[in-house]
Amino acid sequence: MELLSLKTSSFRIEVSTSPPKSTDIAVYLGKSVTLDCLALGKPPAQISWILPDRSFVREVGTVHTLLSPMSLLQNGTLRIHTPNFSSKGDYKCIASNAAGTDTITYQLHVAALPPSISEGAMHTAIIQPGESAKLSCQATGEPAPKIMWVSPRNDVISMSSDRFQIMGDGMLVLKKVRITDEGKYTCVARNSAGDDVKNMKLEVESQDCSDGFPTTHHQYAGFNHKSQSGITSDVTLCGNWYSQTRYFMDVAWTHNAGST
Structure with a gap:
């Protein structure tokens, strides 16, 4: 933390800044960012900001600018809610009272991933x-x-x-x-x-059955199929999906007389 002091007669101003006096900040597009400008002074320091579009901000609350939605907090911090590419540039904070002024400048870079x-x-x-x-x-x-x-x-x-x-x-x-x-x-x-x-x-997947074919059993008069278990009373229908739109049935049957 850097502590700056300036005294003139009974007046003084102390501006406390965590980052250096001039600093680069990179943020991702749309991610909120806060720019600190904490000042102590006697009498109390007045905080103001100069934005990249050269507009001057002093009033606490919503900042009306074409850059991006932002607001000035009571403690002097500038919050940029949803930075866009037009938000990039220099943001200069000015703390001033009767003793003098002090400044800090942030250079904001906006990137996308x-x-x-x-x-x-x-x-x-x-x-x-x-x-x-x-x-x-x-x-x-x-x-x-x-x-x-x-x-x-x-x-x-x-x-x-x-x-x-x-x-x-x-x-x-x-x-x-x-x-x-x-x-x-x-x-x-x-x-x-x-x-x-x-x-x-x-x-x-199609349904499982022997030889890779799904099997169902249906009774048909006059025809039967000899299954692996030796039962010959029904027709075994084995089907497999050969395409997304057609379903072919491979039917093996035997006549009641036993001929194939």
Whole structure:
């Protein structure tokens, strides 16, 4: 802490500043910042600020300026609530009383941090039909990036719906997954500094059965199928999804007489 004193007759002013007399401050876009100017004096020091647009601020409360929302606190601190690129520049605090004046100048730099998604490489999620799929997408950046998803059909998913839900951390939840939901999903994290993307592949499994085919049993008059257990009273239907839109049935049957 630096303590400056100036005495003239019975008057004095003491301006206490934690940072150096001239200092650079870097903040991220949209992140609030406070510029201190703490002054002690007899008589009490009057605090005023000169902003980068050369406007002069002395009254406590909301500061009316085109730069960005800011306010002057009772103790002389200037608070910039949501800095933008026009907020950058020199902020000069002036403390004055009958004994004299003292100043401190801040040079404010405003920067943005492009989004970065923590999981970079594409990976595959395998889900059973009817279950919910959860595709994660955690991103950092300043200002905080907005998350949207692009479906395999190139539809933009930017908000929740009956089947899709975007969580606060960017995770995409697909409810009651269907075979038509298969494909590549792209997460896009975006802010004013840029964007980052992550791809995920969703695969929907078919039901299990011997030889890799799901099996169901239905009774059909006049036909039967000899299963692995030797039962020949029904038809065994084995199906597998070969594409996202067509379902083929491989049917093996035997006639009641036993011929194939």
